[in-house]
Amino acid sequence: AQSVAQPEDQVNVAEGNPLTVKCTYSVSGNPYLFWYVQYPNRGLQFLLKYITGDNLVKGSYGFEAEFNKSQTSFHLKKPSALVSDSALYFCAVRDGQAGTALIFGKGTTLSVSS
Amino acid sequence: ETGVTQTPRHLVMGMTNKKSLKCEQHLGHNAMYWYKQSAKKPLELMFVYSLEERVENNSVPSRFSPECPNSSHLFLHLHTLQPEDSALYLCASSPSAGLTSYNEQFFGPGTRLTVL
Numbered sequence: 406a407q408s409v410a411q412p413e414d415q416v417n418v419a420e421g422n423p424l425t426v427k428c429t430y431s432v433s434g435n436p437y438l439f440w441y442v443q444y445p446n447r448g449l450q451f452l453l454k455y456i457t458g459d460n461l462v463k464g465s466y467g468f469e470a471e472f473n474k475s476q477t478s479f480h481l482k483k484p485s486a487l488v489s490d491s492a493l494y495f496c497a498v499r500d501g502q503a504g505t506a507l508i509f510g511k512g513t514t515l516s517v518s519s
Numbered sequence: 520e521t522g523v524t525q526t527p528r529h530l531v532m533g534m535t536n537k538k539s540l541k542c543e544q545h546l547g548h549n550a551m552y553w554y555k556q557s558a559k560k561p562l563e564l565m566f567v568y569s570l571e572e573r574v575e576n577n578s579v580p581s582r583f584s585p586e587c588p589n590s591s592h593l594f595l596h597l598h599t600l601q602p603e604d605s606a607l608y609l610c611a612s613s614p615s616a617g618l619t620s621y622n623e624q625f626f627g628p629g630t631r632l633t634v635l
Binding site: 437447451456495506512 | 525559
């Protein structure tokens with residue numbers, strides 16, 4: 406069975422500092438990995454995805470994520486956080502070989518203070 | 520967010536009411552989805568439609584009834600709901616619903632449903 410875990414309910418960082426939002430996954434085949442962001446009273450917005458190729462994926466708004474197969478992780482990162490990055494972040498995974506539905510983590514609230 | 524629209528944005532209903540949620544996508548996609556988002560819980564996939572045919576139904580109670588009249592529109596008909604059904608209901612679309620697809624999904628803003 407596939408699963409995705411976001412171990413932190415909340416991440417707090419100061420503006421200008423680097424941020425990391427953690428995600429680990431479990432699939433039996435090849436993982437397709439996604440990050441989405443949700444601002445208050447809005448739907449989810451796609452940030453980036455890993456399908457194959459380079460382990461470092463760059464996405465919208467200066468975010469990037471690193472795929473680590475040995476650690477089964479796909480952490481979201483940004484070198485310098487902005488107050489406007491404060492939102493709810495979701496990691497999601499699909500087993501590209503088994504043909505399964507997209508599974509979302511429970512989300513991590515990122516709070517960036519000025 | 521204009522790619523996927525949802526109406527109404529907020530809905531309050533009693534347990535005996537019948538109401539419908541509407542979703543429309545303007546992206547030319549072939550697949551549409553209904554998700555339920557409850558506080559502190561992962562998104563729950565409810566239904567998936569591909570080219571107007573239901574391809575997935577994740578053990579959703581029969582008080583939720585989806586309808587997809589064409590590839591641009593998706594409805595969720597509600598009747599005799601329970602208070603625990605109160606949540607944010609999100610609609611999404613993607614180019615295809617193939618379960619090996621690597622396409623991202625595009626989400627609407629959601630309908631905040633409160634069942635009294």
